[in-house]
Amino acid sequence: MVSLKWIRRNILLLFTILSVTLGVIIGFSLRSVNLGDRAIATIEFPGKIFMRMLQLLILPLITSSIITGLASLNRNSSGRIFAYSFTYYGLTTIFAAIVGAMLVLTIRPGVGFGRKDQLQQRLNHSSHSEAPENAVMDLLFNAIPDNIVRATFQQYETIIETDPKDGTITRTGRYGGSMDIVGVVVFSITVGLILGSMGDEAKQMVDLLKTVESITMKAVSLIMWYSPIGIMSLIIVAILKLEDIQSSIISLGWYILTVCMGQALYLFIVFPCLYLILTRRNPFHVMKGIMEAMITAFVTSSSAATLPITIKCCEKNMKLDSRITHFVLPVGSSINMNGTALYEAVSAIFIAQINNVSLSLIQVAIISLTTTVTSMGAATVPGAGVMELMIVLGAVGLPADDIALIIGVDVLLDRVRTAVNIVGDAYGAAIVDHLCQDKLDSCGDQDRFVKENEFKSTKSASVRPLQDTKTPVHVYDGPNKGVQLASDDRYS
Numbered sequence: 001m002v003s004l005k006w007i008r009r010n011i012l013l014l015f016t017i018l019s020v021t022l023g024v025i026i027g028f029s030l031r032s033v034n035l036g037d038r039a040i041a042t043i044e045f046p047g048k049i050f051m052r053m054l055q056l057l058i059l060p061l062i063t064s065s066i067i068t069g070l071a072s073l074n075r076n077s078s079g080r081i082f083a084y085s086f087t088y089y090g091l092t093t094i095f096a097a098i099v100g101a102m103l104v105l106t107i108r109p110g111v112g113f114g115r116k117d118q119l120q121q122r123l124n125h126s127s128h129s130e131a132p133e134n135a136v137m138d139l140l141f142n143a144i145p146d147n148i149v150r151a152t153f154q155q156y157e158t159i160i161e162t163d164p165k166d167g168t169i170t171r172t173g174r175y176g177g178s179m180d181i182v183g184v185v186v187f188s189i190t191v192g193l194i195l196g197s198m199g200d201e202a203k204q205m206v207d208l209l210k211t212v213e214s215i216t217m218k219a220v221s222l223i224m225w226y227s228p229i230g231i232m233s234l235i236i237v238a239i240l241k242l243e244d245i246q247s248s249i250i251s252l253g254w255y256i257l258t259v260c261m262g263q264a265l266y267l268f269i270v271f272p273c274l275y276l277i278l279t280r281r282n283p284f285h286v287m288k289g290i291m292e293a294m295i296t297a298f299v300t301s302s303s304a305a306t307l308p309i310t311i312k313c314c315e316k317n318m319k320l321d322s323r324i325t326h327f328v329l330p331v332g333s334s335i336n337m338n339g340t341a342l343y344e345a346v347s348a349i350f351i352a353q354i355n356n357v358s359l360s361l362i363q364v365a366i367i368s369l370t371t372t373v374t375s376m377g378a379a380t381v382p383g384a385g386v387m388e389l390m391i392v393l394g395a396v397g398l399p400a401d402d403i404a405l406i407i408g409v410d411v412l413l414d415r416v417r418t419a420v421n422i423v424g425d426a427y428g429a430a431i432v433d434h435l436c437q438d439k440l441d442s443c444g445d446q447d448r449f450v451k452e453n454e455f456k457s458t459k460s461a462s463v464r465p466l467q468d469t470k471t472p473v474h475v476y477d478g479p480n481k482g483v484q485l486a487s488d489d490r491y492s
Contacts, residue, residue: 012224013301013411019228020235020408027239035240044237050230051400053223054387057216058394059152059179061387063188064213066373069335070192071206081436085328088428089336092274093375096266096338097368100345103262105364109254110353112247139366141173145183155180181395182366185373220387234404255350255406259413262342263420271427279434283427289317290426297422298415303333306422314429324433332425337375339420340388343413344371348392351402363396370395386410 007014035043104110138158145151154175161170195202242248272283293310300306311329314320348367352359359367374388386407390400 012228015228016231016411019232020411023232023235023408024239026232027236030236030240040237040240043233043240045233047230047233047237047404050223050226050234051403053226053230054390055400057219057223058387058391059184060212060216061220062181062184062374062391064209064216066185066188067192067195068206068209068213070189071195071202071209081324081327081432084432084435085331085428088431089332090372092270092338092424092428093336093341094368094372095270096262096341097345097371097375099265099270100259100262100342100371101349101364101368103258103265104346104349104353107254107258107261108353109251109258110350112251139182139362142180142182143186145180145187148183148187150175151180151183151187153179155183177397178394181370181391185370189373231404231407234401235408238404251354252406252409255346256409256413258350259343259346260416262346263339263416266338266342267420267423271423275427275431278431281434286318286427286430287423289313290423292317293422293426294419297419301415301418303337303418303421303425306418307333310422310425314426318426318430320429320433321437324436325429328429328432329425332428333421336425336428337417337421338424339417341371341375342420343417344375344389344392347389347403347406348396348398350406351393351398352396354402354405355398357398359396366395367392 138156141156142151145156155177156173156175157177159172159174161172162168163170195206272287275281275283275286290310290313293306293313296309297303297306307330310333311325314325314329315322345367348371349359349364370392371388374391386403389403393400393403
């Protein structure tokens, strides 16, 4: 029997499932009623309020999470560990976005989706340039904004106009549309790297931005309590606007299958093959060792909540060095979002397909790159992937309203991608542990030699015992058992 404690802990999840169920039932029930535009607009109003709440937090979420994430990295902990870790994070995340894009472009789950209105009827993009060279120029212009304030609400675009009389083509540039996501992300990365290089001099600014990030995440948590109402409203309206119910359900089923295929591909092929190539060891030893954390991630749908269990599994089951796990796993839980990157790439292109929008190669590249950056700055709480997806859609001018079409199944997909994220962190820790083991051994011997000399000099100088100093010595009980290490809260 389900305990009252479990119900209290998962009350928001239960409300969300209930809202999705009611939205589907009410939506199909109202299809037999000839509702006017005013009635549909009234039903849609709570959903639009929900979307506006989320859009309000996009800017502070992007800037604070990316800047603080880069500024807070301890590059002096170990150059080799740092280099291996972030090479793994970056390559696996962008490859996940590419895999997701390739799958959705191959399977094409959104083609044939039945709906009453198309994107061209809701947005006027007819004069926007589709030429590849103009798309590249627009991307570069937006990546380096000339006014960061304007970049928060407008982006640059090249407009091609043809004179119907003589066929003269005129190219003009203008600012308009939505936020310049690419420019804001590039600016945030630059500021984060600069603040990180300044060390203690920038501590107050970093602390301020961490506070902003904390405030933003608390605001997200509050908004999520309103989400069941907004989700139900959006689902009802989305169902009312469907023209061909059967085709829509089939397309949505193919969308779920595409996402799950990509996650399974990464879980059972990409991660194991990468581990096997780099370590020459059995990759399923990692899968077995991390199983408890993977199940916890699926249940909680939160990388942050699963982190203590992930560390325990890696250290006790997989026998990884705690100096590796206490650096790679906490950082990885924040920026190594392979499952999220794959999901966002599939979802963004799926939304383009249901609107009959043909994406150029440049636009697919923008989706992949934006997906990589936003997923690496994603919040480690349930439902955060929806906000990141809104950012990706804005980068290529697709409507965020269409998230309503997939938000109902996100309850399941969120758990799947979180489990994949956790497994990716564990494989990363295992790979870095293998590649850096000789470095760790030599560092352990050096630390023991230094501490022994410190103990001798302290004893001969007749000062207070070493165990009363700020850095007492303890024996690390791990893979390198017996190595003397300085006590540090990170490793204890």
